[in-house]
Amino acid sequence: YIMCMGAAVWWLSREYRDRIRLAESLKFEKQRVRDIEEQNQSKLRFFFNVSHEIRTPLTVIISLADSLIKEMSCTGDTRNKLMGIYRNCSQLRSLISELLDFRKQEQGHTHIHARHADMSALLRNTATLFTEYTLGKDITLQIDVPDQLPMWFDPKQMQKVVSNLVSNAIKHTPQGGMVTIAAQTDDTKAVITVSDNGSGIAKEDLPHLFSRFYQARNIETVADIGTGIGLNLTKGIVDMHHGTIEVTSEDGQGTKFTITLPTQREAFAADETTDEPIPTDNTKELPSASDSAATSHSSSANDSSNTPEGHDERPIILIVEDNDDIRQLLSTLFAPLYRTRTAVDGAEALEMIGDEMPDIILSDVMMPNVDGLELCKTIKHDFTTCHIPVVLLTARTAVEKKLEGLKTGADDYITKPFNNDVLVSRCNNLINMRRLLQRKFSQHPHHEADMLATNPMDKDLLDRAMGIIDRYYSDSEFSVDTFAREIGMSRTAFFNKWKNLTGETPKSFILNLRLRKAADMLRERHDLSIAEVSYANGFSSPRYFCKCFKDTYKIQPSAYRNADSQQSAQ
Template sequence: MQAEIRMERLDKEKQEEINQMKIRFYVNISHELRTPLTLIIAPLQELLNRISGHWEHEQLLYIQRNTSRLLHLVNQLMDFRRAELGIFELRVVYSNAYKRVLNSFLNYESLAKRKDIDYNFYTELQDENVLFDENYLDLIVNNLLSNAFKYTEVGESITVKLYIENDDLVLQVADTGIGIPAEKQKKVFERFYQLENGREGSGIGLSLVHRLVELHHGRIALQSEVGKGSVFSIYLPQNKSVYAQEELLDGSEDIRKQRVYSTNAHDVYIGDEEKPDEENVTDVEGGKRGTILIVEDNKELRKYLVNSMADLFNLLEAENGQKAVELLKEQEVDLIITDVMMPVMDGVKLCKWVKQNLRTCHIPVYMLSAKADVKYQLEGLHVGADDYIAKPFSLEILRAKILNALRTRYRIFERYSNTTEVEPEKLTNNTMDEELLRKAIAIVEKNMDNVEFSTEQFAREMNMSRSNLHLKLKAITGKSAIDFIHKIRFNRACQLLKEGKYSVSEISFMVGYNTPSYFAARFKKYIGCLPTEYGKK
């Protein structure tokens, strides 16, 4: 008897070891698959946007569906491994569960239409805030819906319900699919278990759901009958005492931090990506196109990114962080896109150098990486990365993000141009630039009535070369060093004109202009009217 128990235990341990080996193997190859998947998915979407022929379009859609299936498997493996390692830290908060579930529900609408499935969502919680972890719920809903669509035939139905029962938030996903035999129902939550029905699947999705529900201190129930379908019910506790203190967010904390935990909560969905509005954005700052530096050691991906964005931006490229640093010492750049894992100098070290260097600290840095784990994302964000994008990524979304970043910057320049005020906290996004701008303002104000104050003296007092001062002020304000001096002086002139105590001639000398006529001409150029007219307003 003891020998049998010992053999059972050894068999169980051996099976567990095999499962762990499977997970490690699949997770390792999952990392390697992300870059080639990017080089398939991104150009494929470009082709779909351009191809008009029906047959060609259908073939490309077939490729896209199967590529997305592979991506879904990769992401499931990554998420499952994170759940196993306890990386999915639970953070519950009172929030609108209806909106979270609806977002995932809508992602499957096109699939429901394609399979002619009667697809419905019922809830009375539209306006109620309930207690749950947003990231957990996204993953749970996505995996349950993915499972339901996998086993539900054309013309059948899938129904999602969300409600409160006793002291639990209940999420229910019901289908009229093939159903699960009674003797198999306990096994469907085991890792790598697949029903013997010839359907494709990884055997990970339901196991991941089960693990996430456990971590959420909840429970999962299954009702199923062969030929009639299945009902999966998730119960998430609403009593705050169930959760540890560190698992509760008070609402003032930044919930967005949770977003780094998941590889991709909605990766199974193949949607028609909305094309960003690219009109009137290629020419910025008086006809100058934004300059993007792409740092990527994979030559194919680097060339693909360069070719795909050449219509919008000026592109520079480097094969590693060290090459990028050398280039940044010589070139003006508006935004950097960098891989994380690279030889010589990786993306994290490059980002740290950029953000700690006065010449470059204003430049946004977007990290692209096959490493989607939370620790890598946080490492990048902690050294100052402005965004962290996991491979494979959508080229159109990347382009849209870059365009939005450049738009935001140039709108700040426009506001700066249309006001006499210079407000460092509104013009900068880091302390180094803010301190530099405050120092620059103080130096100009100290030399307010100095008619011989030049950009050379300005640079000396800033402990910078004249060219570096020009480039830095241009990057922060969109204007040159001499324009910056004029702006500070005209701001002071406007204040003096409003006071009405001094003549235009007196004010011109007080703000550093040796002739009233030159002062009046420059004033009109910057302010839009003569000093005498401004004083009368």
């Protein structure tokens, strides 16, 4: 019995020790895996943060090259050199964008917004981007697509797919070779192929071609080395479109990529489609950047500030940017259209806003002291400044970062590197839209208040103001002082706020409102005399009413009534 019990105790203790050793070994292995993953993630974060920082100097280079290319004096050999700079910088931008897109896809932040568009147009437009590149390598780029290929897809994401495949095909095609882009469709699916007669891919590499960071083994030159993420990103985008991508290749004979995509909306989930048209950037009242550059080559930021304030009616833009090169670039870019003011961070910008109210603010997000998000939040939560449009400019492209900026009240969000014309057009559209809303509010103040007020504080001000005007409308003693007192603000603060919000002074706004209502009464109430109409609309005397009416409508009230009566009779 003693021997059996001893054997049992020995066996149990050994099993217990083995289990403890196994558990500790498993725990150590899991911790080691976590440490390796954390180390890899920290390396990736550093790598992608550096990629973000590269966007800032790249933005300056591309924008300056674009500006120089547009100058009429830039011709011949100089223009060709600038085109080379611009083309290579654009290629570098696409590589950085590919890295950042890969990171977003890896973290699950990439989503598609499929819309009804023409795939043939996208294929042709993408192919034109590589025309000069293929000419330089003596490669024939053949496009065999239908005249139109309407289907449902995300144009922005699919352009990345086509660009990646065409770029890879050209890279691995020798001089004198051919790259072909073809497409065909039936009722339910579209088939897009990108093929070349280049070096091809070895059979052992084909199963791993879409794997992350995978590099083919038959690399002949340093120029053939890629990042190993382009095809992985391409497959991810095709999978999000509920399609498939396949590759066939023979070593030394060429490669063919075949993409099969659904064409109907029913293939996508409800949150993957949108009926909004492809966004475009158009200007209405303010001229475009290219038009201004053609007429104002010699304009600069300093020149715009030398114009007398009383004679310069251009809107004021406050540019907040900590990078000296980009701040100077933006100041020069907006000088022909705006009176430019600059600040190096949010703290200085807030001080400048207190001294001079800008019409629009263009701010970087990442800045010392007070960053762009905090600046925007402060502006939008301050009653005196909440009406100012704010455009945030940043290298962060993640959707959650854009949402964070828009939730602070930003009116627009633009990523670096930016296109000069697009940036100017976005700012122009915000200014022109505000002017349009101000004119509509001036004509129909009781109906357009909700559209003019972009935040609750401005809406509350307009609602209270219209209630006060309705209450004191017929009182000839109603003045700006009374208006400000009823609102609960000082006369100066109320005057500045009302002028910036509506585009009119309080006195001018009340006078125009009274004249419009008087004109309506002259047309509709023929039983009232001119004097009765003037007193009913709050004018102190008929003579003053006739003077104001003639100054505004260029006609006497009696002649206005008679002309309207004759027109009605006819």
